[in-house]
Amino acid sequence: MSFVPEAGATPAARGLVTRLVKAFRAMPWSVLMAVAVLLTVAFVTIFARFILPFEFDQMDLRARLAPPLPLEGSTWIHPLGTDKLGRDVFSRLLIATQTSMLLALLGTLFGAVLGTVLGFVAAHFGKWVDEAISTLVDFQAAMPWFIIALAVLAFMGNSMIVFLFLMGLYGWERYARITRGLVLAAREEGYARAVHALGGKPATIYLRHVLPNILSPLIVQLTINFPETILFETSLSFLGLGIRPPMTSLGQMLGDGRDYMITAWWLAVVPGTVIFLTTLSMSIFGDWLRTRFDPSLQD
């Protein structure tokens, strides 16, 4: 594959391509592998519906607990084996990955937007608004959120909205804290004062001038939060809360497979490995981003 831009590509596009190629060249092999894993997961999340060989809940009671490929008794029809009801593990894995990633993505974005907005609000209005938001931030940080979510889910029952809400509220306080500090600092910078002096409205200054300047630490925070949100969802689903049958997620599959550890260990190991590889890749990629974005960490 060639990275040379096609004739007719705009200069801006050519610039982007060169920068991407440069970024790839600068990556150590561990980061490259992490990016490969993340791209695969992203691909599965988008296209799971189109590549799954079976419906994820299609049962075949004659082919229950079939082993995965290299093992004796496995077939190419079910490359990762089948579960207790003869459902294809590979197909279930695709759908489970899709569900887990979409939930983690929505939850992370919800928390990021909420926290960032509240951070801006606190910094802009100051006084009692700032005091109130800062107090909320402290309380959120002091609450055992995972445990509370566990109790709420158990009592609320199988509600997707509640689950998403709980995931979204997980970790918002960190964005709020970061944004508030950064905005307070950025407002004193020359560029913000200049736009203000030129008659720019606060909303314009914040959105068009301050936000792009404070974006990198927020993105780094996003890469830290994303794997934590994945673990939040998978842990709750593992305990039988969160995502429950007939739906499936990586944590739900793992929790289900746990009952078959003696006879069918792959039912737990396959989804567990996917969770581990995803969080690991995200952490490696996040570390790399952080050292690139944050010059103070380049030691």
Added chain:
Amino acid sequence: MTLTYLGWKLLRAVVTMWLVVTFVFFILRLTGDPVAQLLPDDVDQVTIDYYRKLWGLDQTIFVQYWNYFLALFQGDFGVSFRDNQDALQLVLARLPKTALLGLTALGFALLFGIPFGVLAALKKNTAFDRFVMGLAVFGFSMPNFFLGILLILGFSLQLRMLPSSGSETWLHMIMPVFTLGTSFGAQVARYTRSSMIDVLNRPYMRTADAKGAETSRRLYLHALPNAAIPVVTIVGLKVGELIGSAVITENVFAWPGIGRLLTSAVAMRDLAVVQCILMMIALTMVLSNLAVDLLYGWMDPRVRVGNREGANR
């Protein structure tokens, strides 16, 4: 560290506790009638009303809330719906097991995390450093429930070396402690390393070097106490996370602690017990945050009274 500072922190701790109790009280009661959930479907209305009255569920939610608080101040945490036992007694009976598991795991995490973090910082950018930090990334990316299951598969089912559930002997502790402590230890190692690198670059380290202090003296007297400050903060702030992991770990290894009690109580919708456990956990978190604040002021003389930015860092 004046009394005002201390009073402010205590007030915050009390308000946090009150918020957690209130939040949990209302959210758990908003989710439907516990009586209807607990009794079989075919009981008559008289029985339902009887139990409602017995548990005080026939009053408005605000009256219930008020009564709940009155009872709390008298040390009455309510009774378990399941067997009418005192909720607090049930929880306290499980506390030693959870404390044993949690504290051992914490000790394990610090015992490995701190020395390896310090060594990695001293040998910065060597193969050793990269190896330790690579291991740390693996450690904290590994979901603890998966680690627990892998350990059971390997050491219980395959090698038949360690028991997979229960808590009778010290052999039962090995896998749960490792499961709970690994991620925490990995994080401690990372924080220790970065904090240590930060300290080693400070001017006072150069001063110590210039005046001819020995390496060990520079390390133990100048670097370590200063590097410890952010690490202590992080350990205190992560106590909540550790408790969350403990619930899962106890579940995986059938460890008879508070976490197991919580998951079973939650499944039975045993309100009083769930509430009591949540309060205990919130109390533990609040107390550890308070302890960190106090330690911080004691360890770092620069923390000025009333300087909330500094104290909250």
